[in-house]
Structure formats: C-alpha cells, structure tokens
Amino acid sequence: MPTAIEFFKLLPKTNCKECGQPTCLAFAMLLSNQKATIDLCPHVASDAKETLEEASAPPVRTVKVGDKDLGGETVLYRHERRFVNPTAYALTASDTLSSDALKERVDYIASLRYDRVGMMFEADMVCLRNNSGDAGTFASKAAELAGIWSKGIVLETRDPAAAEAAATAIKGRRPLIYGADASNLDAMIGAAKAAGCPLGLVCADEKDAVALTERCAAAGFKDLVLDLGASNLKETLERQTVARRAAVRSRFKPLGYPLMNRVGSGEYAVATAVVSTLKYGSLVVFDDLKSYEALPLFTLRQNIYTDPQVPIQVKQDLYPIGDPDEHSPIMFTTNFSLTYFTVRADIEKSKIPVWLQIVNTEGLSVLTAYSAGKFEPERVAEAFEESGVLSKSDGPVIIPGLVTRMSGKLQEIIGRKVIVGTNDSRDIPKHLRSVTGQ
Amino acid sequence: MTDIPDVADRFSGAIDEVALGKGDYVAGGAKGMPFLSFENPVKRRPLIAGEVFDTLDGYPQLAADMFDGRQKDPVEWALMWKEIGADMICVRLVSTDPSRGGTPPEESAALVKRISDATKLPIIVSGCGVMDLDIPVFTAVAEAVRDSRLILSKADEDDYKRLASVAIANDHIVVGFANLDVNLSKQMNILLTDFGVDRRNMLTDPLMAALGMGLDYSYSVQERIRIAALMGDSMLQIPMLCDCTGAWDVGDAVSDEDPSLGDPRFRATWWEAITALAAVISGADIVVMRGPGAADMLMGYCDELRGEI
Amino acid sequence: MDTDKIAELYPSVPREDIDYLTESVTGADVAGLLRFAKEGSDRAVDLAKRMCAAIDGGTVLTFPETGYGLPTVCAWKGIDTMTASDAIAFLDSLPEPGCSELADGFVAGENAMYAAEIIESITYLDAPEGRAGFVPDRVLRALGLPFVDETIPGAVAFLGGLEDPDAVKRMARDFQGKGMVGLASGDYPAQFAGAGAKLGLDRMFYDVGCFTGTVNAINFDVRAALTFGNISPGDREGLDAYLKKRPKVIIVQTGPIGRLDAALAFAALMHHASIVTGCDLPEVPGALRVCKDPLDMIQVGIEERGIVVKLQPIELPVAYAPSFEGEVVRKPDTYVEAGGNRSVSYEVLLSKKESEVEDGKVTLIGKDLDEMPEGSVTPLALIVEVYGPTMQEDLESVLERRFHSSINFAEGVWHTGQRDNNWVRVSKTSAAAGFRLKDIGTILIHKIKEEFGKVVTRVQATVITDPEEIERRRPEAQKAYDARDERMRGLVDDKVDVFYTCSMCQSFAPEHICIIAPERIGLCGAINWLDAKAGFELDPRGPNQPVDKGAVIDAPKGEWDGVNASVRKETMGRLERMCMYSLMDAPMTSCGCFEVIVAMTVDMQAVVLVDREFTGMTPVGMKFSSLAGSIGGGRQTPGFMGIGKRYITSKRFIEAEGGIARIAWMPRHLKEAVGPELKKRCEEIGMPDLFDKIADETVTDEAEGLMAYMAEVGHPALTMDPLL
Structure with a gap:
C-alpha cells in the first residue's frame, strides 16, 4: 500500500475540503489507510486518479454482495493488520419451496442470530438454489425471497438464463450469481453484466481459477468471487493460502478476488467453514447450519476479525x-x-x-x-x-x-x-x- | 494463462523435535507453516492429549456424561482415551489441594504410574496450580515414573526453577508458560535454557485462550511464534503445547439456559473442536482436549489437513 | 590445625605424612602454589596406595550410607565399586601432574581428590560410629531440590580456622541468614560450636572433618549433580556443565594453607567453586579472591560465584504496592515534608568501592519524624551507595530515577522531582501507622536490589535530616550531578559505537522496532540510551540489544549500515532501512505509545508537532487521535512520525529536513513544556526569534491560517526546500 505521502503527491493540494477532509494531507492519510476512496476527490487529475486507484486497490478486490463487502483484504496474518471484511455465511433455500416453506426457511435462517456483548452475530445471506431448473420459477422465487429477506442474496444456478432472470428480478439487491464455470462463463458474464451484479466462479482448482478470471478480465468484468473447488479441508487450506499469498505478496491479480466455499451440511461442512474462516474465506454457503454449530462459528469469525492492535473492549x-x-x-x-x-x-x-x-x-x-x-x-x-x-x-x-x-x-x-x-x-x-x- | 507465482516459503529454521514418553511419540519438527504440504515436508500430526482428573469434584457433568462411567476410575478413563485414539494423556492432579481432599504426593505418583503403565502413552502431568503444593507432587511423580519421559506442566517466569529442577533431576520435560506474549514465551525458553534445561526437555505453552475468550490473541501470538521460529529464532523453536479445555469454561459453550442455542453437548464439543482447530492451524504441536467427541473430530481433521486421508 | 588432633582422628596415617601434607606453605606465588599442589597430590596418592596395601585387597571402599561408592571416582570416572586392590591399580593409572601451568594444578587436584577420598574411606573402616565427615546421601536428598533450584542460594565451605569467636559467630549468622548450606572443616567445626553456632544434619550445617575430610565438601557437591542433575556417572562433560551452574559453592579459607589444601583447592576449582582466602595468594578472577576481612569473605564469595540471595519481603508499617504510586498526599494530610523549595532536600545514588558499602545497612543521621512536630518541614538527604562488580557510573542515574516510583509505592508517602529539587511528603495516617523516614532507606535498598540485583550486589542507604550533615555531604552529590550532566552533554551519537534496540512494545506492535541513540530517546519518552544500556546489562537477552552502528551511509539522515542490518533482522526483513534523523526518508516506525507526533504541513514546507494530551484539531487537518491511528503499528509513514518529547530539542531532530527550523506549530502547553530548552536550541542555531514564530492553537488550527501566519512572521521554513 502506498504511503500517505505518495497519495498526497498526486492530490491537487488545494485543501478544497470537498472530500469532507480539512486538508488534502488528511485525505491522503485516509486513502493510505483504506478508510476513503479516491472518487471522493472531485479535482484529482484523471491520469493521477487511475494511478491512485491502481495503487490503492487492496490486493484482494472488494466485491459487494447485497450491502456487504467481501474481500478487500491486505495482509496474510491478522497480527499485521486487522482483517477487513468478516467472512459471510449463507444458507441455501430451494426455489421449489412453497411460499410458506420459503418463509419458514428464511425465518430459520434469520433465527441464527445472537446478541453478544453488544455485538450482533448473525447469518448474512440466503442462497437461493435453482432446483426447479426453471428460469421463471427461479426469478419469481428470488423476488419472493427479496420481499421477506432484507440482507444479501446468492443465486445458485448453472443456467445463465435463470441467473439473468432472477438477478434482474432483484437487481437493486445486488445478488451474487453463483454458478459460472468454463462451460457457461461468457453467458454468465453477460447475465451478471445485465443485472449489474457480481459473479461467483465455480473453479476446478486455483489454476482453473486463473484461466477463468483472466477470461473475465478480458471481458472487462472483475466483480468476482472464487470458489477454488476444494473438496476437503486440506485443499481448502492450501488453495486459499496460495491465492491469498499470490494476491498479497505478488499482487497477482488473477487470484486477487474474495474466496468462497460451497459446503453442504453437518459436521464436515462446519469444519470446512472453520478452516475457511481462519484462512482467507470470504463467503461460506451452507445447506444447513444448526444453532449449536452457528454460535461457535460466528464467535470464531468475530474473534478472527477483531483489530489485533486495539484491546477489545466491551461496552460500559x-x-x-x-x-x-x-x-x-x-x-x-x-x-x-x-x-x-x-x-x-x-x-x-x-x-x-x-x-x-x-x-x-x-x-x-x-x-x-x-x-x-x-x-x-x-x-x-x-x-x-x-x-x-x-x-x-x-x-x-x-x-x-x-x-x-x-x-x-x-x-x-x-x-x-x-x-x-x-x-x-x-x-x-x-x-x-x-x-x-x- | 499466467502462471501462479511460487508462494511457498523457504524457511531457514525448523521447530525442534521433542521425544515424549518412551520415545515413540515425537512433537514438533515442522519446517513450514502448519499443514502446508507445499512448504512443510514434515507431515507430523499434532499430538492429541486426553484429559483425566484425579477427582471428579469440580469436573463438569456435561463432559463426565461423555465417558460412559469410565471416568470414575482415572486409569479406566485414560484407557478409554487410548481407545478413542488419543496420543497422550493429560493427568490433572488437583485433589492434592487440601480443600479438595489433600491427596498425598505418593498416592498421586502411584496413580500417574498406573496410568502410564496401563496406557503406555506419554503423560502430561499438571497440578492444582499452587506451586508450593504441586512441587512435592511433581517430585514424587517424577521419581515414580522413570520409564517414560513425562511432561510436567507448567513453569512460569516467576517460579520456574523448582519445576525445572524436578525435570532435570529425572530427565522429564518441563513446560514453560507465558501469558499471551511472544517475547515472554521467548524469555521463558531462555530462562529455562539458562537454568540448564536441555532443549529436548522443553515445551512452550503460550496460553491457548478459548473461543470467545480471547482466542484471537492466542491465534496471533502462536502464528507469530511459529513464523519467528521458522525464520530462525532458535529461542522460539520449542514445540508448542496448547490446552484447549478452557472451551468448557465458556458460558456460551456449555450453558443450558437458552434452548435456542441448541444442545449444549454438541455446542461444547464444537466449541472445543474449533478452539483446537485454531490452535493447530496457528502452530500447536500438542493439544490437550477434554471432550472425546471434540478430540475425535480434531484427530480426523488433522489427519485430513496433512493429507493422510 | 593441631597435627596431634589429626593423628588421633587418622590412626592409620603415619605422622610424617600428616606433617608433610599439612605443613604451612602460605605465601607462595603461582609457581610455588603449583609445586606445592603437586607435592601434596603425589604424597596423598602415595599415602592412599600404602593404606590400600595395608588392608585386605578385597575390601570394598565406600562410605556409610551412600549409593555412589567413592563419589568423586564414581562421578568423574564412572566407577561405582572399587576394592582396595582396584584402588591401587586406579591410583597407579592416574596421570603424573606437572607443575608449570594451571592445567597441571587441575591434574594434581583431581588426583589428590581421589586419593583423599580413598584415605577417608579407609579411615572409616575402623572408625567409631558417628564419625564426623561424610555427609550421607539421605541428608543430601533431604535438602532436596531446593538445593539446586536456587531456593537455597548456595553452600559455603569453611576451611582452616578463625580464632576470633565473635567473627566466627557473625559469619555463621551471615550465611545462615542468607539461607545457605554450611560445610565446616579443619578447626571451624569446633570454633563454630564454641561460638554458639549449632552444627547438625538438621541445620544445613555440616562438619565434614579435617585433613582429607575436606574432600567431603567436594563429594557433597558432586553427588548433588549426580542426584539432581540426572548426570550419568563418568559423563565428565555433562558434569562440568552442570556444576558450572549449580550447586553454587564458595570456599572461605582462613589460616595457613598446607600442601594437601593447595591440591584440593584445585579440585574445588574443577567443581566451579569460588575460593576466598585470607592468605596472600595471587588472585584469579572468578576463582580465587583474597580478602583480609573475615566478615566480608562470604559477601565477596557470593559476588564472585554469582550467587543470588533471595530478598526477604519488605517489611513496612504501611502497605507497599504499585497501586499507591498515583496517590497524592495533600498538604492538610501531611505529617512531615521535605524539599519542594521549602527546605534543602536532595537524593543521590553513588557507586562506591567494594569496601565502602555494607550491604543492607540503613543509617539515619538526625531526627526521625516521630521526633518532629506534625506539619514540620525538614531538610532531607537520601544517599544510596552501591557496589557491584559490573556496576558502571553510567548506570547511576538510571538507578537513581527509580527512587521516585520506589518511594511512591509506599502508602501515604509521596515523592516527586529528582536530584536536589525533589519533594517528599509523609501522610499523618502513615506516620501514625509507624512509618519513619528511615524506612525510606529500607525501601530504596530493597527496590534497587530487587530490580538491579544483577549489577549491584551491595546497597546501603543513608537518610539524613541533620542540617549540618546534609550540607557536609552535599558537595559529593553535586559533584555526581555535574559529572553526569557533563557526561550527558558529551554523550552524542557520534561518540558512541552502539545504539540499542527496544522491542518492548512488540507484544502489541509486533512490526515495530525502536532504535535508541544518545540523541534520540525512545518514542515512548521513557527509555533513553542509558536506560537501554542498563536494560542490556541487566538482561543480556532482553528487549534492549546493542546495535553496532557500522559504517555511515548518510550522515545528515542518520543512516548507518549496522542500524539497517538490525532493523532488517528485527522486522524479519520487512523493513530494509531506517534513517535516524529523517522524517521523509525511511523514518523510524511507531508502536503507538509515542508522546508526540511530527507531521508534515499541507504546504510541505514545515512540520507541526502534537502531543497526546492535545485533543483539538491541528493545521494538518487531523487530530492527534486520527494521526496516531494512522502511523502506529510499526509501519514507515514518511511525513509522519511518533517521537519522544525530548527528541524535539535534540540536535538531531529531523536533521535531514533542516531540524527545528521546520517547526511551525505546536500546542501551547507543549510549547511551554519544552520552552526553555527549545529557546536555547533556537539561539544555538542562530534563530533566536524562531521560538516566537512557532504558532499554537490560539493562533490557528487550520492549514490556511498556519500558512498565512508563517508568511506574516517570515517563518524560516518558508525559505527552505519543500519537504517533497
């Protein structure tokens, strides 16, 4: 990350205060600490802006799903600096559910919510699965879901048409389309572009991920979340470590995206989620999660994402x-x-x-x-x-x-x-x- | 397609290897960050120690119910741990405290001897926490068990010479304890070395805080110790012991007051298993576990993480 | 010792051997000593062989109640059972000692040790029950681990004898008060008993006998290593390594030395004992010291062998804890006070010669507070004198600074200031509880020994309220202050070869490393170069490590290759360089506990300084808190840097960027706090009006305001090159 002075050099130094800061220097400091983005400055020269954007982008891209940022990470170990965006947890719901059943399912997901020492631990997203195989059903269930669930939504399907239909139906909610792979990538990019939402890539492994993200980049699409295709704990740990190290140390862009895991349900799913939470996962999608699994897992996430340099405090x-x-x-x-x-x-x-x-x-x-x-x-x-x-x-x-x-x-x-x-x-x-x- | 850069770290240092018990169990030896096969050719699984108490007074019922009644006899209890697959036994001699029965040192020593003989596993011996009471117990235990290298836990900066002397006199292992501080851990290792403890007779305990009880501090301290050790800081290359049983002291883990939190048996098990997973992924070479379910899960996960399943 | 008595105790030893072996050889030089040791050793070996030959060859040689046969033979040679005929062969196999160098002495000593042990064991064969000398294994084991875990700090072996019963008594009280084991030989057992000091197996005070019995002190020592050190018999290397650490034995020798003593002294040295002798012998550092005052011999031995005597907990009539440090004694609650410009008062710590300091002595000269009326103001001098083999004058001020917290830890006692402008108050409550001014002396001795026991082995304190005595001692204190000031003035970065690291903050800022130089105090403001140096002396493997400056790379920036190498090492290669005097190029990192932040102004011409206490806005557009949040955590952030307050007035203050001439703004109270020093610096650089050109928050807290002000007053920074 460039220092405040490096940012400052490229700013207009007029102290116009339009960015909300009293001085350009103060703004530069915020930029270097990733507490502000360059577009807040209306006067920065466009070439300087590009340089700044390039330089100030975190090595792991920040991708917004719903109203939640994923990725944006800058370091390998939490003692270096606070990890930025806590792992999000999603639970699936099938688009074949009746309205009542969907409501029940959403209520259950919402019930995974614990108030702890003034902090709220909760499930973040619902992942709607296109079990029906039908684009229309998928779109209408997505709309229905959006009506009863106010947070992030993942749309899981391999069918670009279904993806586009559903994503467009809830466009304002910025869902994550999850299900692009080598076979459907171009169409999926099209769907994501059409709906203006991010895309989750189902990769065979990290090499495949590089191939896919480079294709996306060539198509001018970068709002990606990568599933590195890990099938067990070892692969989860090693593949995600490789991706994070490559991104942070070598600024290797093809792997500089938030990572996700699609786990099932039961003990093994939770174990994978634990490893992923510890080591660089930004999103874990469960088929099911019990309360006795959720509370410890959410507590782990809270622990790992605290600021290591500030003693954690509880509220008076x-x-x-x-x-x-x-x-x-x-x-x-x-x-x-x-x-x-x-x-x-x-x-x-x-x-x-x-x-x-x-x-x-x-x-x-x-x-x-x-x-x-x-x-x-x-x-x-x-x-x-x-x-x-x-x-x-x-x-x-x-x-x-x-x-x-x-x-x-x-x-x-x-x-x-x-x-x-x-x-x-x-x-x-x-x-x-x-x-x-x- | 662009090649992925080589991200494997090539460290100059390695974690020491410490032989435990009869020498058939070894802790440490890692040459890279935990479980990363692309940089750490040593695929040794962290050793898992099952916890046994010399009295059930004060032991949580929730955990006791998981042992089929065999917890009533510490030797049986230890054998059950062996059947579950534990690599080691951690014997907690707490009834030596006069307020909890005041078991004489010889009796405690005999108990440890029986457990050692019955299980043939390496034994971690921990006391009641009051050094003045523990030293005679450690002394008796150390002299009673001569055919297995015991792990005596634990010595801290303020009071380590007595325990270190017991360990030296009988070629046992002493655990140096420091409270969540890399420099203190290092200092403790230096103090023990300066006192004359051989490196092959040392383990370090950086205090594994349980999930929700400061796990984040421990996780980072352990990662830092491991990184510094691999970078070549010899005074941090002592294998690390993490006691994960603190998970059972966490209200959220064991409380049965709020049914919406789910079955406390499963919750406590997860609580400990997650604590332990964080421990091994941040560098633990030995973990002490209370719940048989959590220990069993951890064994499976560790085997898988090192690519043995 | 009376040879008749020896002859009585050793009936099978021919008289001429006794005479030859015990004949006084006092006054020898090194060569003489080696020759006598050889003579003693050869004769003892010969005697031992003759005695073995005189008994049944199958007789097993050993001692009562031991599992180690002949313990020194067992330990060093790995032989656990030896018969009389084995012994002859064994003695024949020993190498012949020379007498030209120290190594010969050790050969002689080792031979003599085996021979003495064999002689002792044979003497035991026909001895009556209960013969004094050999200490049985069970006694050693009963001493147990405390003997090696330093609960018992060590053992003193007394050799020879001392006629003065009072001195003998005080010696006994001394070592027993320190909790040490005593081993008496020669005339000492009788003399101790005569002086009323009781010996006994239950008192950790043993009579090891006379003549060859001296070896019983050695085999006591070596059995401790076998028992508690888990050393295998015959593992000479392991034994040596263990004995080097413990048990810590000192030998106090008084009276004449004979040939056998000379030889066995070398055996003792082989066991890493330190010898303190009253004889005129050449001193050998770490091994042999001459001390003529019997009452000082134990203390000298303790220092020589590096024995740490545990301090007894401090006993005071009031509570004593860090939590009282912040407690203030207000005027109406004060029973007595000193200093604070109300009376003459000073405090000083002086390092002295060994003979000038009596450890633990507290002296009060003048009245104590119970002889003063309530509400009194008294003159006061607190003088602490210290000695330690490794104590350096440079450390005096470091130790002296601890007076403040040490005194404040006492409940109802308040201290502020330093040197001759200190101020002490004792509350009415604490006075009523029995606290006396003399107790301050006790506190100071205790705390200084506790914290600096590694460098000072003797501490005495003098508390003076007598006005005349206070004046009489004052010049000495003044001289010390002046000398220190002179030293501090001369203590500049260019004059030293080493700086120090400080990694104390790495527990919460793992990426940060402080480099402390004479002209750049640690950014927390608490640790200067001398403190860091003391830190290193006290704990050579602690957080303060010396940094060899190495070759200079850029003098004005303060860049040295040695410093860079150290920074690289301490940050695990994350940082490549660090410039000690630069804000813009590879500046020092910050942990978070800095006192002041230096920040570049928005026009890039100047810097502002802001301290932790200032909560308002600064002209760079950020408050202290947001600046602090951005520069902590061990990153290099050019343009922004955390520093210690005292660095502001250092000649090396951002020298690379032009020094104090760059300062354009600082909070008013900070400006006042550093005012006198800063004004002086302004004059030194030929800008006497600079001080007034530095703005504060009453002038402006905005960037534009500051630029306008600088232009208005013609701030020198405006004419300098921009910082970027």
Missing part, C-alpha cells in the same frame, strides 16, 4: 449474570474484554447470581487502568449511576482486590459499604460463596 453496561435479584452482590471491573471474560467466567463458575458492572476504562486492565487514572472511584460511581444498579440491588458491593485503595473513596461517594474482593479472579467463586454465606 450492567451485565446480569445468572438472573440476579434485589439482594445479589454487585461486582465491577474494567471493560478490557479479557478481564471481562475472565471475571464473568469465574462468576459463572460460582453459580451465584451477580450484577456485573463494566466500567469504561478504554480497554485497559484493572491495574493499568488504575495507574493511568482511568479506573477511579468517580468513574465507577458514574457507571453505577448510569445503570442504576444500586437501586436494583441492596447486595454487597465488591471491589476488585487489586484496587482496594479506592474502596474508602468509593464508599464515601456511593454511600454504600464496599467489600474488598480478590486479587485473582480465580478466587472469585470461593469469595462469593463466603460473602453470600452459601
């Missing part, structure tokens, strides 16, 4: 653990996610319901936050005030043992007795049992 909020009541203990800690997870897990182990107040310390752990002045009695009291926890329970207020020092002050501010907790989170269950007399 009151987290009831195990249905606490008006006498349950009140505990609090910082919003560094590892601290939160650990404390939460240890409270859960005790099986004693607790009100856990998380205090925003900008992601710092207890001692670091305390010494940085970000975990002070005033701040804690404010958080209590905001959540109203003190009026929810008259139970003991427990302060982390490491910051015993501020117990006096906190006691003074909140006017409640403060009990000193443990230094080590591991000892929480024992301490809670003794505090509650259980």
